Amino acid sequence: SECGSRLREWVAVQSDSGDHTKWGEVERILNMTAVRIQEMGGTVDIADVGTHQLPSGETVSLPPVILAEFERDPKKATLCIYGHVDVQPAKMADGWTTDPFNLTEIKGNLYGRGATDNKGPVLAWLHAVESYQEIPVNIKLIIEGLEEVGSYGLLELTRKRNDSFFADVDFIVISDNVWATRNPALTYGTRGSSYFFVEVDGPKLDFHSGVYGGSIQEPMSDLIALLGSLLDHTGKILVPGVTDDVAPLTEDERKLYDNISFDLEEMKSVAGVKHFLQDTKEEVLMARWRNPSLSIHGIQGAFSEPGTKTVIPKQVTGKFSIRQVPNMDPPDVERKVKEHLQQVFSTLKSPNRLRVTATVGAKPWVANLKNPQYVAGQRAVREVFGVEPELIREGSTIPIAQNFQEETGKSVMMLPIGGHDDGEHSQNEKISRYNYIEGTKLFAAYFYELSLVK
């Protein structure tokens, strides 16, 4: 089909924003997006968002952000759709069954990096727009290429355009997450995130462990001690004070969890784990959605290839991130983490040098469920899928949800179309053909319902 072939074309672009040397590909997919919108009759503004300093100190130009619009009828409601066309890294060696950049359909699923996060949903929005002769709402689009690294430049752009591009916007909608279960969902909250780099710098060269082993305090053992001080085996974060500001659970909030058709045994099977850190579905959901978490992602600079190497790495950088929830404040978390790591490092009496840096720092987000766009969203789901949507939160981070809400004062909603087993950021990421097509219908129905509630 034409839909599948356009997604194939987009997935083929290796727009991995985590590696700034690939930002040329990010710019290419942004350009393809702009051309597509113009072909559909939209107007496009390619907004420059300046430069960025990498952890190395190097300054690089940021890929631009696309601002676009269809229609401008003052009698109609104006909906602003956000999406991104950059992706997480992917390579066959990570364990993909198919080439991650060659969209492959197997048994009704479309496999490829970005299929569900977020190229598929962005194309679904464009197809929903295309499905109308006359769109019932004014449509604005804001499409970026740096979501996976923290949307550099977007917050400032939002501020700058608050009185122009955003002035007549009534609602902002984002489809950059997935359903929690087999049922469609509306999402009213996301966790924030800070990504930390813990660099321990020691001898001036990598050394042979036979020659120097036993006489040198190795950066790697310092780093293991630092990373080991972050959380215990129950998943509890051990950085002092970091979880003090977590919002207490209200009775109203607790009740929302009863209605989620989450099946613990099925989710264990999907994840391939014997048990979760929590015992009940409600506790697991709260751990993912409304409580903070800390994950250690890896170590750069140490020996990471197959086989054996008897090296003492001279410099190693541990990487971890903390997912944050209301009312945690990322700058406060960053300060506490840095103080904690410096304190632990001082007990190691190390001759090595410690440098802790952090990026992203996105705030958590919670929306007001009573806003009319949530009513429109619920009606559209009923219409297309014939069921009541689940009201869910999202454990992962879409920094601009909170940023849009805070900076523009507009209502923000997330309207996912991806399946709960789509594997975003993982090997064999996919979107099902069913979700891709019904999702397009959902978006079209949502435009219509929104025109009624305004």
Place this chain on the structure above:
Amino acid sequence: SECGSRLREWVAVQSDSGDHTKWGEVERILNMTAVRIQEMGGTVDIADVGTHQLPSGETVSLPPVILAEFERDPKKATLCIYGHVDVQPAKMADGWTTDPFNLTEIKGNLYGRGATDNKGPVLAWLHAVESYQEIPVNIKLIIEGLEEVGSYGLLELTRKRNDSFFADVDFIVISDNVWATRNPALTYGTRGSSYFFVEVDGPKLDFHSGVYGGSIQEPMSDLIALLGSLLDHTGKILVPGVTDDVAPLTEDERKLYDNISFDLEEMKSVAGVKHFLQDTKEEVLMARWRNPSLSIHGIQGAFSEPGTKTVIPKQVTGKFSIRQVPNMDPPDVERKVKEHLQQVFSTLKSPNRLRVTATVGAKPWVANLKNPQYVAGQRAVREVFGVEPELIREGSTIPIAQNFQEETGKSVMMLPIGGHDDGEHSQNEKISRYNYIEGTKLFAAYFYELSLVK
């Protein structure tokens, strides 16, 4: 010069034995070695040493071992020279200043992977043989291509050939280490080593830390806890019982350390560290030569590239090794390490699976300093360098030193020619042109002195 050009040709072969997919290059350099020996008039036996099972379970054919000889005069002493032509991994991205596989001379130093460990010394032996019209001793050569991964198959070959190839050997000499200081040295001991793989296997896919973070006991945090239980910040190994069998220091042994012209400040500067784990030169030397050590080399399976990736890796493998000294026993160490890690893992109450495997398991080695070949070695050093050699031990592992001594009952000596700052296993490995040429003269003088002491 011809010497430099042959070393350049050998260094250009990427015979990295740590990666079994490169064993074709190991076989190529072995073949080049065999051809060279035959051109010099030696006879060559290419010995098949069977197969090897990789940690993955796959069985692979091992590269062969070269057995060669020059002369066979029953009136002469017979010296067997050991060397290896495989190398450690190397790539520009690790921080090399020059291409590691393109030998580059800068200010009298020849930079390249294998320049000092061990291609340079193997060529120096061949050049020493070539320097004689009639060699004063019978020469045998045993050249392998798997030293860096533990000399698979060599021990069994030694056993099989004990009554044939080794029957008429009087002395075995190895030049696979470096001087401890600026002074030439004879080496009478090496540490043993066991290399451990700690695999923690969890969910069935890599997951997004936003989606699953907080609900899953992550393999990476289990692994960090396991690795963190191995040693403290003073370098003390915390695995119960592992250091119980370390030989006590005798007064005679202690005195040997007074005569090493080791300068603590200079060594700090060479290593680029503010301080070592010990305070005196004697303590540092003992830590490197006669005490055990544990180094954590890295983690396979986690995110190790530049940039950010918010992944929960499904399976991670920590890699560390323990350098061992008399009277530690590698199988006993392996058992204690496995018990310890299983015990720590049980406290984590993890749903993940732990698998600890070990390779190498080489025993430590100490020689009898009173053997005549040590007398010959001392005389040759005096003759070529005009100084008394230092009697040193080596912190790194040459598994076959102990194996040769134990299996053949012959005297084994190590006669290094590399400089103390050659950086074997490190970035910018080199041998100086001075050491390469004077080392060749030392080997030639050693042949002559050996013919007198027999």
